[in-house]
Amino acid sequence: MPFKxxxxxxxxxMKAPDVPVISITPPPQVxxxxxxxxxxxxxxIVAVGDYVTMGQKIGDNPAPVSAPIHSPVSGKxxxxxxxxxxxxxxxxxxxxxxxxxxxxxxxxxPLTEAELQDQEAILTRIREAGIVGMGGAxxxxxxxxxxxxxxxxxxxxxxxxxxxxxxxxxxxxRLHPEELLKGIQLARIASGLDKAYYGIEKNKQDAIDLLNSxxxxxYGVEIVPEEVKYPQGGEKLQIKAITNREVKPxxxxxxxxxxxxxxxxxxxxxxxxxxxxxxxQRTLTMGGSALGKSVNATVRVGTPIRYMVEQVGxxxxxPRKIVxxxxxxxxxxxxxxxxxxxxxxxxxxxxxxxxRNVENPTCIHCGQCLQVCPMKLEPVYMYKYFQKRDFEKxxxxxxxxxxxxxxxxxxxxxxxxxxxxxxxxxxxxxARAAEEKARAEAAAKEAEAKKEAEAK
Amino acid sequence: xxxxxxTFDAGYQPQVRAKRGTSNIMLDVIIALIPAICVGVWQFGxxxxxxxxxxxxxxxxxxxxxxxxxxxxxTIGDLSAVVTGLLLAMTLPANAPFWLPIIGALFAIVxxxxxxxxxxxxxxxxxxxxxxxxxASYAMLMTQWTTPNGLKGSVDxxxxxxxxxxxxxxxxxxxxxxxADMFIGRMPGCFGEISAAALLLGGIYLICRKxxxxxxxxxxxxxxxxxxxxxxxxxxYSHVDWMVYNLLSGGLMxxxxxxxxxxxxxxxxxxxxxxxxxxxxxxxxxxxxxxGYPEGVSFAILIMNCCAxxxxxxxxxxxxxxSREDVKAKKAAAKAAKKEAKEAAAQ
Numbered sequence: 031m032p033f034k035x036x037x038x039x040x041x042x043x044m045k046a047p048d049v050p051v052i053s054i055t056p057p058p059q060v061x062x063x064x065x066x067x068x069x070x071x072x073x074x075i076v077a078v079g080d081y082v083t084m085g086q087k088i089g090d091n092p093a094p095v096s097a098p099i100h101s102p103v104s105g106k107x108x109x110x111x112x113x114x115x116x117x118x119x120x121x122x123x124x125x126x127x128x129x130x131x132x133x134x135x136x137x138x139x140p141l142t143e144a145e146l147q148d149q150e151a152i153l154t155r156i157r158e159a160g161i162v163g164m165g166g167a168x169x170x171x172x173x174x175x176x177x178x179x180x181x182x183x184x185x186x187x188x189x190x191x192x193x194x195x196x197x198x199x200x201x202x203x204r205l206h207p208e209e210l211l212k213g214i215q216l217a218r219i220a221s222g223l224d225k226a227y228y229g230i231e232k233n234k235q236d237a238i239d240l241l242n243s244x245x246x247x248x249y250g251v252e253i254v255p256e257e258v259k260y261p262q263g264g265e266k267l268q269i270k271a272i273t274n275r276e277v278k279p280x281x282x283x284x285x286x287x288x289x290x291x292x293x294x295x296x297x298x299x300x301x302x303x304x305x306x307x308x309x310x311q312r313t314l315t316m317g318g319s320a321l322g323k324s325v326n327a328t329v330r331v332g333t334p335i336r337y338m339v340e341q342v343g344x345x346x347x348x349p350r351k352i353v354x355x356x357x358x359x360x361x362x363x364x365x366x367x368x369x370x371x372x373x374x375x376x377x378x379x380x381x382x383x384x385x386r387n388v389e390n391p392t393c394i395h396c397g398q399c400l401q402v403c404p405m406k407l408e409p410v411y412m413y414k415y416f417q418k419r420d421f422e423k424x425x426x427x428x429x430x431x432x433x434x435x436x437x438x439x440x441x442x443x444x445x446x447x448x449x450x451x452x453x454x455x456x457x458x459x460x461a462r463a464a465e466e467k468a469r470a471e472a473a474a475k476e477a478e479a480k481k482e483a484e485a486k
Numbered sequence: 487x488x489x490x491x492x493t494f495d496a497g498y499q500p501q502v503r504a505k506r507g508t509s510n511i512m513l514d515v516i517i518a519l520i521p522a523i524c525v526g527v528w529q530f531g532x533x534x535x536x537x538x539x540x541x542x543x544x545x546x547x548x549x550x551x552x553x554x555x556x557x558x559x560x561t562i563g564d565l566s567a568v569v570t571g572l573l574l575a576m577t578l579p580a581n582a583p584f585w586l587p588i589i590g591a592l593f594a595i596v597x598x599x600x601x602x603x604x605x606x607x608x609x610x611x612x613x614x615x616x617x618x619x620x621x622a623s624y625a626m627l628m629t630q631w632t633t634p635n636g637l638k639g640s641v642d643x644x645x646x647x648x649x650x651x652x653x654x655x656x657x658x659x660x661x662x663x664x665x666a667d668m669f670i671g672r673m674p675g676c677f678g679e680i681s682a683a684a685l686l687l688g689g690i691y692l693i694c695r696k697x698x699x700x701x702x703x704x705x706x707x708x709x710x711x712x713x714x715x716x717x718x719x720x721x722x723y724s725h726v727d728w729m730v731y732n733l734l735s736g737g738l739m740x741x742x743x744x745x746x747x748x749x750x751x752x753x754x755x756x757x758x759x760x761x762x763x764x765x766x767x768x769x770x771x772x773x774x775x776x777x778g779y780p781e782g783v784s785f786a787i788l789i790m791n792c793c794a795x796x797x798x799x800x801x802x803x804x805x806x807x808x809s810r811e812d813v814k815a816k817k818a819a820a821k822a823a824k825k826e827a828k829e830a831a832a833q
Contacts, residue, residue, distance in 0.1 A: 035806070036806070039504070041502060041504070042502070042505075194502065266806065266807070270806075276806055276807040276808075276809075277806075277807050278807045278808070278812075279805060279806075279807050279808060281807070336489075348492075349492065349494070350494060350495045351494055351495055351497045351501060352494060353497070353501050357500055357501040357502040358499075358500040358501075358502070359499065359500070360499070360500075360501060361499070362494070362496065362497040362499075362501075363494075364494045364496075366492050366494075378501070380497075380501060384501065384502055385495075386502075386503035386504075386505075386507070387498065387503070388507075389559070390559045392508070392561075392564075392604075392605060392606055393606045394508055394511075394566075394605055394606040394749050394750065395606045395607075395749045395750045395754065396511070396749040396754075397699075397749070397753075397754030397755070398696075400754050400755060400756075400803075401696075401699070404806065405805055405806040405807075406803055406804065406805045406806045407805055408754065408755065408798075408802065408803070410754055411798070426802075427802070428805050431805060431806075431807075434499065436499055436500030439498070439499070439500055439503070440500050440502065440503055440504055441504050441506075442503075443504075443506055443507045443508045443510070443511050444507075444508055444606070445503065445507065447498045449498070449499050449500060450498040450499055453499070
């Protein structure tokens with residue numbers, strides 16, 4: 031029985047779970063950005079003119095917080111140059127001309143029976159296959175699991191998929207239940223644990239039943255059906271729901287002995303270990319009123335958004351916004367020529383229809399934001415003190431512990447840009463901290479210089 | 487083939503929002519007031535709707551005119567002025583002259599609400615402040631109670647005393663008042679306050695629609711019940727009678743459900759709301775039992791309005807991930823640090 035937590039909202043889910051998954055043909059040219067994870071960006075290890083096979087490593091960085099990048103198609107490298115990245119700016123990318131042969135790369139062989147039980151072998155493979163958190167955070171999974179070794183006693187797989195519109199995880203559970211359970215087993219072995227919990231929202235009952243029918247216990251997995259509520263899939267709330275532990279403010283999940291990885295990440299681990307296929311493909315949902323329908327699709331990484339839209343029938347209305355991920359936490363992409371990356375769980379094309387912002391947002395002091403905040407913060411006061419730029423008071427109201435889930439803004443009848451404000455506030459705090467550090471360093475230097483002068 | 491260029495808007499996270507806006511909430515409050523208005527019309531006749539109409543119209547007009555004159559964006563669309571107008575009319579005697587609410591609306595909307603920045607920023611409940619203003623300026627008009635239709639057969643007078651004033655004077659209630667009558671609203675009083683049943687119905691609607699939380703009404707009414715049971719009674723009344731009459735007559739239900747829960751003038755935290763409601767209850771009983779007026783709900787709420795901000799600051803809740811022990815440990819550490827600093831200073 032999952033544990034309860036405060037707050038949360040029930041957004042209009044807009045999910046189309048019964049739209050079958052289609053596979054989008056890879057484009058004539060794929061553009062693979064060299065930054066598809068949190069941490070050090072990769073450096074291209076191929077040159078223009080090289081022939082690459084599907085799944086061949088094309089970018090890497092030896093830094094610990096990093097994940098290599100693989101070619102999603104086979105073909106010729108025609109350019110290595112900055113190209114639009116979905117999260118803004120132009121970033122070096124490897125452009126590959128698709129020869130439509132999909133010649134597989136054999137660098138990564140499927141692991142042997144013995145290796146499939148070996149913690150170190152699995153961890154090495156997770157790293158080599160370039161697996162990152164595919165829920166959207168894109169944190170390198172191997173580093174995450176290694177960082178938790180010795181501290182973590184509970185492995186949680188996140189199958190909540192609480193964001194509206196998205197069905198990618200749901201379809202992964204339906205289409206590959208056994209593979210998914212095997213992937214979770216591998217993640218569990220890699221973490222050195224006997225048991226993993228798989229939290230799934232009850233609105234995916236068919237998937238829960240299907241997974242349960244595959245005898246999850248033999249893989250050391252327990253399925254936990256969870257209440258349908260946003261942000262059930264938030265890392266801290268997933269931990270709370272399953273273990274009743276609360277991550278301390280400013281703390282990490284490992285601090286309470288938990289690690290959370292997402293559904294598609296577990297599936298990617300299965301593919302990497304059992305089939306020797308690295309992470310270059312994912313299932314995502316396209317939707318929004320500009321598209322006029324919902325499409326669940328399996329897409330190679332590096333497919334331009336413009337191409338994907340053309341493949342599924344084009345826009346029915348002029349889009350005003352492209353959202354990467356779900357509508358609650360998703361980020362804005364301002365360039366339709368950007369490509370999808372490993373962490374793109376959804377691509378939503380919104381028009382004015384979805385937009386309920388108003389010209390003059392006005393706080394009516396209703397306190398709804400307090401009622402929905404899962405972190406039990408007081409957004410109304412955080413917002414008021416932000417407007418006065420009162421940093422001391424903002425800290426008193428724990429503005430830095432906001433998880434940016436968007437519940438307060440979603441529910442705000444006065445349409446205040448609450449979440450957006452808190453994100454801005456965090457940036458201001460970071461800038462202030464950097465400034466203070468610089469000042470302290472300058473002062474230290476000055477003092478040293480003075481000392482030296484005195485000594486002379 | 488030319489590539490179509492697109493321009494995109496900057497977006498705030500989250501990219502979607504709930505349907506319910508300020509105007510929807512205000513509409514819910516208006517809907518919740520309908521039963522009480524119906525009882526008022528039933529008891530005082532359609533004539534009683536005249537001050538209601540002038541009150542609503544003048545509130546909307548003053549709001550519109552003030553914002554227009556000062557070149558601020560229009561706010562009458564959020565319906566908050568309509569709610570203020572309705573609530574002001576609810577607190578006036580049914581036979582109030584049509585011009586009385588206009589003066590009240592002027593004070594409520596312009597002086598109490600708009601001069602402090604409009605919706606969300608006023609610190610006094612506009613409707614109650616308007617009522618208090620009228621009460622101070624036109625005491626005679628504000629304390630004449632028409633005999634409701636339900637009681638016309640049993641008494642001859644056109645006007646009569648409310649149960650609360652009888653209790654204040656220490657005389658027994660006339661025997662034609664039954665508790666059931668009082669509950670459904672067959673008694674003299676302000677236009678909108680007489681029917682506890684209709685107001686409770688509205689309150690349940692508001693709580694179900696999540697417009698208000700239960701904290702303030704329950705704390706308010708509960709405190710009044712407990713305190714009037716303890717301090718009530720007298721030669722003509724038993725303690726229990728005193729408590730029941732106190733709960734059912736006067737503006738308690740209207741105040742606890744519709745006035746004290748006003749967003750801008752009440753705290754946002756649950757604990758703060760409980761304290762606030764209890765404070766309203768204590769002040770109400772103190773004024774009714776020991777003060778100079780028979781009725782004290784509106785003054786109790788106005789006084790507590792002034793404490794709302796302070797109560798919110800005082801009762802910041804524990805955030806996610808912080809246990810009771812953490813708070814205790816933090817307090818102890820702060821105490822120890824203080825002590826140490828003191829000792830260091832002493833040395």
